[in-house]
Amino acid sequence: MKDTVDSYVTADGRTIGGVMMEMRNITLRFGGVKAISDISFDIREGEIRAIIGPNGAGKSSMLNVISGFYHPQEGEVWFRGAKRPTMKPYQVAQQGIARTFQNIALFEGMTVLDNVMTGRLNKMKVGMFGQAIWKGAAEREEVENREAVERVIDFLEIQAIRKTPVGRLPYGLKKRVELARALAAEPKLLLLDEPMAGMNVEEKEDMSRFILDVNDEFGTTIALIEHDMGVVMDLSDRVVVMDYGRKIGDGTPDEVRNNQDVIDAYLGVSHD
Amino acid sequence: MSADFLYGIEVVINGLMAGVLYALVALGFVLIFKASGIFNYAQGVMALFAALTLVGIMEGQVPFSHLINAIFGTDLHYFGWTVPALLAIAVTVVIMIFFAWAVQKFVFRHLVGQEPIILFMATIGLAFFLEGVGDLMWGSDIRTIGLGLPQGGSLWIEEATASLGGDDFYGFFLDKLDILATAVAAVLVAALVAFSQYTKQGRAMRAVADDHQAALSVGISLDFIWILVWSIAGFVALVAGVLWGVKSGVQFSLSLIALKALPVLMLGGFTSIPGAIVGGLIIGVGEKLFEYLVGPLVGGATENWFAYVLALIFLVFRPQGLFGEKIIERV
Ligand SMILES: Nc1ncnc2c1ncn2[C@@H]1O[C@H](COP(=O)(O)OP(=O)(O)OP(=O)(O)O)[C@@H](O)[C@H]1O
Ligand SMILES: [Mg+2]
Numbered sequence: 055m056k057d058t059v060d061s062y063v064t065a066d067g068r069t070i071g072g073v074m075m076e077m078r079n080i081t082l083r084f085g086g087v088k089a090i091s092d093i094s095f096d097i098r099e100g101e102i103r104a105i106i107g108p109n110g111a112g113k114s115s116m117l118n119v120i121s122g123f124y125h126p127q128e129g130e131v132w133f134r135g136a137k138r139p140t141m142k143p144y145q146v147a148q149q150g151i152a153r154t155f156q157n158i159a160l161f162e163g164m165t166v167l168d169n170v171m172t173g174r175l176n177k178m179k180v181g182m183f184g185q186a187i188w189k190g191a192a193e194r195e196e197v198e199n200r201e202a203v204e205r206v207i208d209f210l211e212i213q214a215i216r217k218t219p220v221g222r223l224p225y226g227l228k229k230r231v232e233l234a235r236a237l238a239a240e241p242k243l244l245l246l247d248e249p250m251a252g253m254n255v256e257e258k259e260d261m262s263r264f265i266l267d268v269n270d271e272f273g274t275t276i277a278l279i280e281h282d283m284g285v286v287m288d289l290s291d292r293v294v295v296m297d298y299g300r301k302i303g304d305g306t307p308d309e310v311r312n313n314q315d316v317i318d319a320y321l322g323v324s325h326d
Numbered sequence: 327m328s329a330d331f332l333y334g335i336e337v338v339i340n341g342l343m344a345g346v347l348y349a350l351v352a353l354g355f356v357l358i359f360k361a362s363g364i365f366n367y368a369q370g371v372m373a374l375f376a377a378l379t380l381v382g383i384m385e386g387q388v389p390f391s392h393l394i395n396a397i398f399g400t401d402l403h404y405f406g407w408t409v410p411a412l413l414a415i416a417v418t419v420v421i422m423i424f425f426a427w428a429v430q431k432f433v434f435r436h437l438v439g440q441e442p443i444i445l446f447m448a449t450i451g452l453a454f455f456l457e458g459v460g461d462l463m464w465g466s467d468i469r470t471i472g473l474g475l476p477q478g479g480s481l482w483i484e485e486a487t488a489s490l491g492g493d494d495f496y497g498f499f500l501d502k503l504d505i506l507a508t509a510v511a512a513v514l515v516a517a518l519v520a521f522s523q524y525t526k527q528g529r530a531m532r533a534v535a536d537d538h539q540a541a542l543s544v545g546i547s548l549d550f551i552w553i554l555v556w557s558i559a560g561f562v563a564l565v566a567g568v569l570w571g572v573k574s575g576v577q578f579s580l581s582l583i584a585l586k587a588l589p590v591l592m593l594g595g596f597t598s599i600p601g602a603i604v605g606g607l608i609i610g611v612g613e614k615l616f617e618y619l620v621g622p623l624v625g626g627a628t629e630n631w632f633a634y635v636l637a638l639i640f641l642v643f644r645p646q647g648l649f650g651e652k653i654i655e656r657v
């Protein structure tokens with residue numbers, strides 16, 4: 055059983071390590087609405103973990119809890135063996151957790167390049183006064199950051215739109231730029247909220263390939279929410295299934311697919 | 327060249343110099359508005375407060391002395407020392423940064439996500455509060471700033487330019503203090519632009535201005551950026567307060583001068599840094615030139631209203647401001 059061993063090697067030869075992130079008995083309420091009810095699951099080093107479920111199941115809420123945008127009323131978040139205190143989103147980001155949003159949150163007024171560059175803000179060490187006084191170090195840092203950003207831009211094949219203001223880009227490319235910005239931070243854990251929503255088949259294939267490559271080449275741990283079951287089955291190592299704020303399944307794609315609760319949830323409730 | 331034309335140029339130069347100061351004050355507004363959506367009505371009172379604080383520190387005045395004397399029956403007014411200008415400026419800057427921190431911590435942190443009108447009302451409250459604190463700390467007398475800045479017309483410029491025109495032209499008359507104020511304001515404007523374009527914090531500032539959620543996700547602390555923009559606004563207020571205070575004394579009317587930035591913002595757009603700069607220059611030159619050319623025909627004193635009329639006319643034709651994107655209503 056995978057859950058009891060410390061690390062294992064997948065069929066395609068990737069090594070999955072021990073537990074990186076653990077959610078323990080998380081409950082999140084908005085007034086009377088229970089968006090998440092007593093959910094526990096973990097994310098292992100190096101794996102691609104999917105969160106699925108019908109609309110309104112609480113998937114985005116869970117991602118928001120992990121990234122510090124929402125704070126659960128009950129439960130604990132453990133990161134790399136330590137209980138995480140209540141953190142603001144920027145503190146979570148500084149811990150090496152990057153994310154994208156279901157509704158895309160880009161800097162619309164900036165170019166693609168500047169957007170991706172903001173992903174490096176946390177990597178910049180030289181501060182406000184250092185930059186004024188210590189010009190050499192600031193310049194060296196700027197060059198390093200530019201190089202890192204260009205690598206990400208090449209990797210995601212968005213060289214052609216480097217200088218385009220993001221506001222003018224079509225939806226599919228915006229999603230890709232948002233991924234680029236998250237990657238520029240060189241995160242340990244990458245959270246993707248429906249990275250392929252609203253894309254055509256070809257765009258979905260590209261995005262799937264990028265996600266696999268990121269995981270494979272950089273060893274980045276990824277948690278993603280996705281509605282397209284085909285994509286989920288292809289990409290993920292393990293899947294959490296949510297419905298009405300509860301967890302109704304957790305396991306490999308095959309295990310989950312054959313779980314009766316999951317089948318019922320998906321037959322009974324409409325989703326896109 | 328005819329003397330009238332040359333005097334016209336002198337008017338334009340004077341207008342540009344006034345305009346740089348308007349631009350500086352407008353920048354204080356723009357930075358806060360961009361980063362937090364707050365229109366800071368207290369900007370003018372901040373200038374007054376900063377100038378009062380600077381004078382008080384330099385003269386070694388005991389802060390809150392009235393209050394202290396009333397409570398403890400003492401008779402304190404002055405420490406009996408004077409503080410050098412540079413040190414006093416440094417202390418004032420620290421106080422303005424503390425003010426920025428306090429504003430964020432005690433007011434706006436609790437108003438995150440509120441309607442813009444509520445944020446605006448909060449700044450009105452802040453303005454009255456700060457005015458009261460200023461009174462309580464430093465008293466309400468009219469003060470003069472003794473920074474030893476040069477004043478009066480620059481003879482050197484007057485003589486050097488006298489030969490440009492004929493016998494009826496005596497050279498450009500430019501006030502030394504205005505020249506200095508222009509230089510200081512220009513440097514500060516350039517520094518602010520460079521700061522927001524090229525530094526880590528400047529980038530973060532622009533990111534926050536664009537999208538709060540996205541800024542959070544790349545690890546920017548909104549609290550920090552808001553304290554930063556309020557600190558910058560406090561610094562701008564200090565400079566503006568001093569430059570105007572030297573001219574007309576540090577008194578309540580100082581806080582109204584900041585409202586001169588309002589037409590500048592209407593012209594330049596509330597979110598545009600280049601807009602604030604160009605808008606400031608246009609208003610400065612416009613009002614001086616209008617007073618020079620049309621003023622005598624209508625009995626003068628056009629400088630009081632010209633900027634607002636210009637801004638209103640502008641608003642009708644380009645509500646988004648000089649550099650704003652065209653507003654297209656989506657239906
Ligand atoms: N900020 C919020 N305030 C109030 N209620 C919220 C908030 N965020 C989420 N909810 C509620 O929590 C529940 C779960 O929402 P959530 O967005 O997490 O679902 P989801 O699984 O991501 O759905 P979808 O597939 O549509 O994105 C919903 O009932 C939603 O209305
Ligand atoms: Mg969602």
